[in-house]
Amino acid sequence: MSQELTKKRIINFSIDQICESGQCFRMNRLDNGFTEVIANDRYLLVSQDGDEVTFYCDNSEYEEIWKRYFDIDNGTDYTKIIESIDTDDLYLKNAAVYGDGIRILNQNLFEMIISFIISQRNNIKRIKGCISKLCEKYGQKKEYISPDGNVVIYYDFPTPDVLAKAEIEDLKKLGVGYRDVYIKKAAEDIVAGVFDLDAIKSMDYDTAKKELLKIYGVGNKVADCICLFALHHIDAFPMDTHMISIVDNEYNGSFPFEKYDGYAGVLQQYMFFYDLKK
DNA sequence: GCCCAGGTGGGAG
DNA sequence: CTCCCACATGGG
Numbered sequence: 001m002s003q004e005l006t007k008k009r010i011i012n013f014s015i016d017q018i019c020e021s022g023q024c025f026r027m028n029r030l031d032n033g034f035t036e037v038i039a040n041d042r043y044l045l046v047s048q049d050g051d052e053v054t055f056y057c058d059n060s061e062y063e064e065i066w067k068r069y070f071d072i073d074n075g076t077d078y079t080k081i082i083e084s085i086d087t088d089d090l091y092l093k094n095a096a097v098y099g100d101g102i103r104i105l106n107q108n109l110f111e112m113i114i115s116f117i118i119s120q121r122n123n124i125k126r127i128k129g130c131i132s133k134l135c136e137k138y139g140q141k142k143e144y145i146s147p148d149g150n151v152v153i154y155y156d157f158p159t160p161d162v163l164a165k166a167e168i169e170d171l172k173k174l175g176v177g178y179r180d181v182y183i184k185k186a187a188e189d190i191v192a193g194v195f196d197l198d199a200i201k202s203m204d205y206d207t208a209k210k211e212l213l214k215i216y217g218v219g220n221k222v223a224d225c226i227c228l229f230a231l232h233h234i235d236a237f238p239m240d241t242h243m244i245s246i247v248d249n250e251y252n253g254s255f256p257f258e259k260y261d262g263y264a265g266v267l268q269q270y271m272f273f274y275d276l277k278k
Numbered sequence: 279g280c281c282c283a284g285g286t287g288g289g290a291g
Numbered sequence: 292c293t294c295c296c297a298c299a300t301g302g303g
Contacts, residue, residue, distance in 0.1 A: 116284080119283090120283090121284090121285050122284080130300095175300060178298045216287085217287085221284070241285085243284085280303105281302105283300100286298090288295100290294085290295080291295100
């Protein structure tokens, strides 16, 4: 264990809950108790004991990369958000307790566009499988030396350029089904400059969502997922099959957004997770 | 065989 | 604007 590591005490943080929360598809719990995170063209191991979280990287990498990725000291006050829940709303209170430790990640924009295009009418296990195969076929191969000295092979998420040149037949072999054309067209249009990802990053929620909706294969729900998980617009509230039934069954068809102005997306994630796991 | 999975595009009305 | 429907794939 000669490798550097960074230990932090962090409240409202659970690497297991985040890993299972359905917002990231390249994070995995390993048999040895560590969680691997493949993101930002890097490989990270994380372990946790209570509030003490260990990141297997030096402090400068933690400060520059992972602190923001995990939404740590980034302005989102999870304690305050949970405390703001209407005391009469037992469902939401229970969901927040159940989802304790989930954070809204700051993930790569292109990766989220492609990942959530793949997610439509699909289940999380298959989504992860498709993305893993996509990265293996089109992503750059990298090596990571683990703390015990083993060499871990991993693959970066593919660039727009590479996916724009992909053959439809090859994409289909990954099991993405009819979404093959969506992936290729989205990548092509980004490469061609039809969509400017850097510009989208600086837009407010409504403007960014409107722009994302122009991408072929991106509809209302996927656009909201991208806004929430890549652009950190935590007022975005993705309405998938789970949320439709929750809002239907628990809120008579309309969620009280006015009580949670500006951050309903965090609560959405608690409810989604609660429904997903029960 | 059926239904479902973090839905969307396209067409009709 | 709101309905319809087809769409690939694998697991229960």
